[in-house]
Amino acid sequence: MFDQIITNVRNNVPLVHAITNYVTVNDCANIVLASGGSPIMADDINEVTDITSIASALVLNMGTLNERTVASMLAAGKQANQCGLPVVLDPVGAGASAFRNKTAFQLLEEIKFSVIKGNISEIKFLAAGEGKTAGVDACEADKVTEENLKRVADFAKAFSKRTGSVIAITGAIDLVADEDHVYAVRNGHLMMSKITGTGCMLSAVTGSYVGANPDNVLKATAAAVCGMGLCGELAYKKLCELHGGTGTYRMLLIDEMSRLNEIMLEEGAKYECL
Amino acid sequence: MFDQIITNVRNNVPLVHAITNYVTVNDCANIVLASGGSPIMADDINEVTDITSIASALVLNMGTLNERTVASMLAAGKQANQCGLPVVLDPVGAGASAFRNKTAFQLLEEIKFSVIKGNISEIKFLAAGEGKTAGVDACEADKVTEENLKRVADFAKAFSKRTGSVIAITGAIDLVADEDHVYAVRNGHLMMSKITGTGCMLSAVTGSYVGANPDNVLKATAAAVCGMGLCGELAYKKLCELHGGTGTYRMLLIDEMSRLNEIMLEEGAKYECL
Amino acid sequence: MFDQIITNVRNNVPLVHAITNYVTVNDCANIVLASGGSPIMADDINEVTDITSIASALVLNMGTLNERTVASMLAAGKQANQCGLPVVLDPVGAGASAFRNKTAFQLLEEIKFSVIKGNISEIKFLAAGEGKTAGVDACEADKVTEENLKRVADFAKAFSKRTGSVIAITGAIDLVADEDHVYAVRNGHLMMSKITGTGCMLSAVTGSYVGANPDNVLKATAAAVCGMGLCGELAYKKLCELHGGTGTYRMLLIDEMSRLNEIMLEEGAKYECL
Numbered sequence: 001m002f003d004q005i006i007t008n009v010r011n012n013v014p015l016v017h018a019i020t021n022y023v024t025v026n027d028c029a030n031i032v033l034a035s036g037g038s039p040i041m042a043d044d045i046n047e048v049t050d051i052t053s054i055a056s057a058l059v060l061n062m063g064t065l066n067e068r069t070v071a072s073m074l075a076a077g078k079q080a081n082q083c084g085l086p087v088v089l090d091p092v093g094a095g096a097s098a099f100r101n102k103t104a105f106q107l108l109e110e111i112k113f114s115v116i117k118g119n120i121s122e123i124k125f126l127a128a129g130e131g132k133t134a135g136v137d138a139c140e141a142d143k144v145t146e147e148n149l150k151r152v153a154d155f156a157k158a159f160s161k162r163t164g165s166v167i168a169i170t171g172a173i174d175l176v177a178d179e180d181h182v183y184a185v186r187n188g189h190l191m192m193s194k195i196t197g198t199g200c201m202l203s204a205v206t207g208s209y210v211g212a213n214p215d216n217v218l219k220a221t222a223a224a225v226c227g228m229g230l231c232g233e234l235a236y237k238k239l240c241e242l243h244g245g246t247g248t249y250r251m252l253l254i255d256e257m258s259r260l261n262e263i264m265l266e267e268g269a270k271y272e273c274l
Numbered sequence: 275m276f277d278q279i280i281t282n283v284r285n286n287v288p289l290v291h292a293i294t295n296y297v298t299v300n301d302c303a304n305i306v307l308a309s310g311g312s313p314i315m316a317d318d319i320n321e322v323t324d325i326t327s328i329a330s331a332l333v334l335n336m337g338t339l340n341e342r343t344v345a346s347m348l349a350a351g352k353q354a355n356q357c358g359l360p361v362v363l364d365p366v367g368a369g370a371s372a373f374r375n376k377t378a379f380q381l382l383e384e385i386k387f388s389v390i391k392g393n394i395s396e397i398k399f400l401a402a403g404e405g406k407t408a409g410v411d412a413c414e415a416d417k418v419t420e421e422n423l424k425r426v427a428d429f430a431k432a433f434s435k436r437t438g439s440v441i442a443i444t445g446a447i448d449l450v451a452d453e454d455h456v457y458a459v460r461n462g463h464l465m466m467s468k469i470t471g472t473g474c475m476l477s478a479v480t481g482s483y484v485g486a487n488p489d490n491v492l493k494a495t496a497a498a499v500c501g502m503g504l505c506g507e508l509a510y511k512k513l514c515e516l517h518g519g520t521g522t523y524r525m526l527l528i529d530e531m532s533r534l535n536e537i538m539l540e541e542g543a544k545y546e547c548l
Numbered sequence: 549m550f551d552q553i554i555t556n557v558r559n560n561v562p563l564v565h566a567i568t569n570y571v572t573v574n575d576c577a578n579i580v581l582a583s584g585g586s587p588i589m590a591d592d593i594n595e596v597t598d599i600t601s602i603a604s605a606l607v608l609n610m611g612t613l614n615e616r617t618v619a620s621m622l623a624a625g626k627q628a629n630q631c632g633l634p635v636v637l638d639p640v641g642a643g644a645s646a647f648r649n650k651t652a653f654q655l656l657e658e659i660k661f662s663v664i665k666g667n668i669s670e671i672k673f674l675a676a677g678e679g680k681t682a683g684v685d686a687c688e689a690d691k692v693t694e695e696n697l698k699r700v701a702d703f704a705k706a707f708s709k710r711t712g713s714v715i716a717i718t719g720a721i722d723l724v725a726d727e728d729h730v731y732a733v734r735n736g737h738l739m740m741s742k743i744t745g746t747g748c749m750l751s752a753v754t755g756s757y758v759g760a761n762p763d764n765v766l767k768a769t770a771a772a773v774c775g776m777g778l779c780g781e782l783a784y785k786k787l788c789e790l791h792g793g794t795g796t797y798r799m800l801l802i803d804e805m806s807r808l809n810e811i812m813l814e815e816g817a818k819y820e821c822l
Contacts, residue, residue: 022296022570023303023315029571034794039744041571042645044614050645066318066342068614097324115494123763194532196303196313245529246308255793258742296570297577297589340592340616371590371598468806470577470587519803520582 002269006225006262009036014056014211017203019043019073021063021092024197027254028061028204033218034258035227037208043069048076056127057211058085059203060107062100063092070103077111086114086210086217091163095116095125108163114210114217116159117168117203120144120152127159144171146194153274166221168206170199175227176222183222186270187229189236195250202228203259226269231256233268276543279487279497280536283310288485290328290342292478293317293347295337295366298471301528302335302478308532309501311482322350322534332359333477334381336374337366339498344377351385360388360484360491363439364477368392369399382437388484388491390433391442391477394418401433418445427456427548440495442480444473450496456498460514460544461503463510469524476502479531500543505530507542550817553771554810557584562604562759566752567591567621569611569640572745575802576609576752583805585756591617596624605759606633607751608655610624610648611640618651625659634662634758637713639752642666643673656711662758662765664707665716665751668692668700675707692719701730701822711767714769716754718747722777724770726761731770735777737784742799748806750776753805774817779804781816 014037020028032039042051045068058080061071080087085251089111094104101257104126107113116126120142144152156177169175174185192198200211206224213220235252241250288311294302299315306313316325319342326332334347334352350410354361363385368378378400381387390400394416418426430441430451443449448459466472481500487494514521562585568576573589580587590599593616600606606628608621629634637659642652652674655661664674668690692700704715704725717723722733740746754772761768783800790796 021315023299023313025571026300026574026744030794030798033742033744037671039571040641041569042641043612044647045801046615047645047647050647055643064315064317067320091314093314096314096328097321099318099321157617194307196300196307222393245526245532246304247525247528247532248302250528251525251795251799254798256796258793295589297573338589338591341594367588367590370588371595373592373595373598375788460689469580470574470581519806520578521799521802521806524578524802525799545742 002223009212012212013038016057016207017051017055018059021062024200027197031201032204032208033203034254035208043072045072048072049079050077052079057207059088059207061090074167075196081112086214088115088207089113090119091122094122113165115166115221123169164216174225178218182274183227183271183272187226189232192232192248276497280313283486286486287312290331290481291325291329292333294335298474302438305475305531306478306482308528309479309482319346322346323353325351331481333362333481335364355386360488362389362481365392365396368396387439389440389495397443404426418447429474440491448499452492456548457545459499461500463506465510466506468520504542550771557760560760561586563604564605564755565599566607568609572748575745578802579749579805580756582802583753583756591620593620596620597627600624600627603692605755607742607755608665609638619712629660634762636663636755637661639666642670661713663714663769671717682733692721714765722773725768730822731819735774737780740780742794778816
């Protein structure tokens with residue numbers, strides 16, 4: 001189903017403007033490059049609109065946010081909306097502090113997002129203004145399982161309808177939804193939760209994919225989610241051969257993204273349309 | 275001697291709130307995960323107390339500090355003290371600038387630390403308000419050697435008594451002291467000084483270990499020091515097999531931490547009680 | 549031609565003060581260490597002059613610059629000039645926003661640089677106040693080729709004469725020029741553009757090399773450019789044996805720098821004096 005998504009990325013080399021956290025920013029830059037895009041990180045209020053103006057996509061990631069960067073996110077987001085650029089939101093840790101909560105709601109109110117990507121706790125928090133998050137990881141009680149899959153899918157569709165955004169909910173099972181369609185994705189590996197930044201990297205890759213496929217945001221997002229998960233599986237396979245640990249795994253994950261192509265994705269993607 | 279320390283970490287998955295430098299923050303996050311904890315980096319004054327409130331430990335690292343983050347460190351530290359959370363101080367580069375010096379003394383005055391971890395120059399500077407540091411590495415003239423070991427041990431105990439903190443002094447020989455006990459640790463490898471961040475990673479792992487073992491801070495700190503050093507040795511062994519350089523070594527160090535368990539630590543730890 | 553350059557670095561362990569971006573800062577710190585130097589990153593206005601005063605070289609890198617760090621760059625640069633310390637400018641993304649442009653020109657006006665290192669778009673922008681940059685990469689139309697080599701060489705010499713700085717222009721062919729000499733360097737590998745930070749790492753290594761060879765800035769810069777490119781080649785060779793991707797390549801690049809010595813450089817450097 002992903003025919004031209006990756007090819008478009010590798011041919012068009014979308015410039016991805018990311019305002020993101022300083023914890024995983026290097027991984028995000030490297031995985032955007034690995035995915036076929038070109039990253040540019042710039043967060044000063046004096047230049048974000050200039051940078052957004054020359055970009056193909058904007059990614060706003062709420063990890064390590066601060067007052068200075070929140071203002072920059074708002075300015076860049078509005079500029080992107082004005083230019084018709086796709087904007088991806090990664091509401092890292094939404095629910096974990098009053099400041100993140102306020103910021104998340106303000107971003108949702110003032111910016112139109114093409115994609116909102118988070119774990120179930122973060123997305124539920126955004127949708128409901130309630131729920132709890134334990135740090136930046138999804139709380140145990142709030143997993144997407146085979147049992148609640150249908151319910152969460154309906155929730156994702158409803159939230160997509162309300163926001164006009166493609167909603168990507170990550171977890172053991174990932175969901176990618178617009179108001180009419182939901183894909184359940186079963187790619188990925190538990191090992192991905194043992195390194196920092198796999199969520200951030202996914203939102204960065206999503207920026208790259210939607211940047212090169214702005215008219216096909218749902219499929220581009222699903223391709224990013226399947227692709228990232230598939231890279232996680234392939235990296236784990238390689239890790240076992242190398243008898244490596246989590247440090248090696250982080251490296252292999254970017255390796256696999258740098259090799260990913262159309263054929264591998266079609267063969268390796270495990271999704272169903274709910 | 276470390277019976278339950280690591281098991282407690284892997285079972286409890288302590289949330290470690292770190293306000294740290296942007297140079298080594300990714301390594302710190304990844305090694306906290308590798309150690310069995312869960313990292314959260316947040317440094318905005320508007321949210322640090324919220325984040326500290328849900329954490330199991332707080333780590334304050336003075337690398338790349340700035341006025342904004344100093345205020346956040348103070349707020350988070352006070353909150354941690356109020357919640358009874360263990361707080362680890364890594365006074366990176368104390369002695370190198372008037373600003374770091376002032377900050378270090380202010381942190382010491384306003385916050386009660388469970389652990390203070392630094393190289394001998396940094397710790398001497400904190401204790402005496404004198405001494406010199408050449409950048410962020412210990413000055414040559416100030417090494418812990420077999421000759422001055424006893425003297426430095428007494429100094430560490432006295433500083434522990436004065437501050438009420440466990441004192442960890444890192445170098446070729448590491449010392450971990452409270453006011454009554456001193457462990458000399460001979461784990462580690464020279465190669466650890468050829469990559470950035472091994473000191474920061476140790477303080478992050480210490481946060482993880484004391485976060486899961488708040489009633490056993492001395493042993494948890496000693497376990498972190500021995501464990502980190504042991505990982506440095508194991509990583510070097512692997513490095514020789516792979517004929518790698520310092521880039522590979524950095525990765526292997528995190529690999530080894532992700533594998534470390536109770537048995538490996540008991541067998542590999544090289545410490546003596548002075 | 550590089551007889552003592554690397555030996556001086558490994559013997560003197562120059563302290564390199566870098567005010568740089570948070571995307572590639574860890575790679576910069578690790579490659580300074582790998583090159584034989586000692587990195588210190590500090591960017592608060594309250595301490596940059598203190599830190600510069602104890603350093604052997606200062607590197608100013610404009611990636612992710614912001615108002616706070618621009619003020620720090622100016623203060624540190626002036627202090628370095630006063631102390632007679634070599635200063636390296638990496639005008640990342642000059643031309644991409646009004647803020648970067650203004651900052652670049654202000655830095656050029658207020659600070660005397662020993663070395664200015666950028667891609668052809670960035671350097672042309674600095675020299676002419678015109679030209680366009682697409683994000684942080686050189687625009688296609690603006691490559692250094694065998695055809696325009698002589699012309700770009702003359703341009704580099706003229707810009708060196710005007711600024712008093714050694715000019716390093718990076719690309720498929722690199723140029724290193726003072727007002728009387730130009731070296732064309734044909735080291736390097738295309739793979740270096742597939743990871744973030746190779747440009748930043750080069751300016752960091754240049755800081756290390758000129759810091760230990762302050763009286764030989766032209767050759768030290770040429771050595772850094774050849775050395776970095778050579779490491780890129782050697783890393784690619786190793787990458788093919790390992791069947792790795794871009795994640796592995798990043799690691800191998802630092803590995804190679806940690807091994808680089810005088811003899812390897814003399815044998816592997818591909819330069820001609822134009």
